[in-house]
Amino acid sequence: MEEQGNQDKKKKTAENMNVLDSTQTVIKKALDKLGYPKEVYELMKEPMRLLTVRIPVKMDDGSTKVFTGYRAQHNDAIGPTKGGVRFHPNVTEQEVKALSIWMSLKAGIVDLPYGGGKGGIICDPRNMSFHELERLSRGYVRAISQIVGPTKDIPAPDVFTNSQIMAWMLDEYSRIREFDSPGFITGKPVVLGGSHGRESATAKGVTICIREAAKKKGIDLKDARIAIQGFGNAGSFLAKFMHDAGAKVVGVADAYGALYDSDGLDIDYLLDRRDSFGTVTNLFKDRLSNDELLEIDCDILVPAAIENQITEKNADLIKAGIVVEAANGPTTLQATKILSDNGVLLVPDVLASSGGVTVSYFEWVQNNQGYYWTEEEVENKLEQVMVQAFDNIYRLAHGRRIDMRLAAYMIGVRKMAEASRFRGWI
Ligand SMILES: NC(=O)C1=CN([C@@H]2O[C@H](COP(=O)(O)OP(=O)(O)OC[C@H]3O[C@@H](n4cnc5c(N)ncnc54)[C@H](O)[C@@H]3O)[C@@H](O)[C@H]2O)C=CC1
Ligand SMILES: O=C(O)CCC(=O)C(=O)O
Incomplete structure (x- = not known):
């Protein structure tokens, strides 16, 4: 089946689709607005550490394939x-670097005692067997084990990784360190110390942002x-939450195309049938x-889904009054400006998708204390954090007459800059 990524077509435009470049541009603007000297930008524009690894994996047919992986650690001044x-064929060093910076910003926005990190392996898990995926996951942990750990750098799921992969990674780490170490990784199955509510947390956070944005725009979520x-x-948990809230989910897409029904799609059926x-x-x-779905x-x-989907080519064609970025980096900077000029309320990725890292x-807190919370407790805490984060950013954006992305970056970098300064790094 042909993947529908429209990347190639879009690469031909002059628009800057380099996610690291774009992130650096906004970080620079945010630091300038906050009045920080240029040294702070020099520190923040790249991760402080990037490890590239080669992972040999025995494939089921007896051959050996060598995969390239990365782990980027942006800034550990706070924690x-x-x-x-991420396991995806389009993973690149630049992308992993940008993703690690976005994690630092998210931690700042929802006020977590972390800096940002991110990892990725260039592979297509859709074409790998269960056992090949297990060997790849374990090989990755062996390759990065020196720089990760519950007090150093804590991985989690992203595109095409899930709780099973987290379980293999946890098991491999525990074997290497010779003690059970649930706080090494999050997004684990609940029976291995995972948290209730983590699987749906990203979508819950997005749902809260949609609700808050709809209030600002005077849109009733019902219908x-x-x-x-x-x-x-x-995307799938979000479809469920929106459907349950009475909204009409009229379109959904995956890597191979999109479905549309103006009367609303049968979400329960689609959830049941998705792989x-x-x-x-x-x-x-x-x-x-x-493209048509957008x-x-x-x-x-x-x-x-993935980066660079809303660009200067299609931003003007977007009819929605609210765009909420559940994905990391789906909108280019040029498109952000077009949407803003068109009066679209854009809730940026570093805010909208921060429910995942919050849970x-x-x-991690539950693992450290060995005392576990109910799903209701987790959801109540997440609700408080997200509402506060949305409100902080919305108010700053309005007060300073800037878009919510820049406001989010200003809030996201501040604590990290202060912590780096107190440590004497800048
Ligand atoms: N899982 C999490 O906790 C978090 C995920 N995110 C972001 O949300 C986005 C989606 O992540 P997940 O739902 O976890 O991944 P997933 O692996 O569960 O689902 C990915 C979805 O994107 C689609 N997709 C993949 N390649 C595509 C392409 N070339 N064009 C169009 N669609 C494509 C897939 O078909 C699938 O429907 C990513 O940007 C990720 O970084 C952000 C915060 C937390
Ligand atoms: O849950 C986490 O620690 C990280 C989630 C993540 O990778 C993201 O927010 O992009």
């Missing part, structure tokens, strides 16, 4: 670094029309393209 591990690009962990990689559209003949008539649009933090 251990933290962030997911609001929503389109979601991505039907994996973030573990968030694929569901392949079951239908009548599909739209991913442009459908709806009130709320949620990119929940990961709760998981």
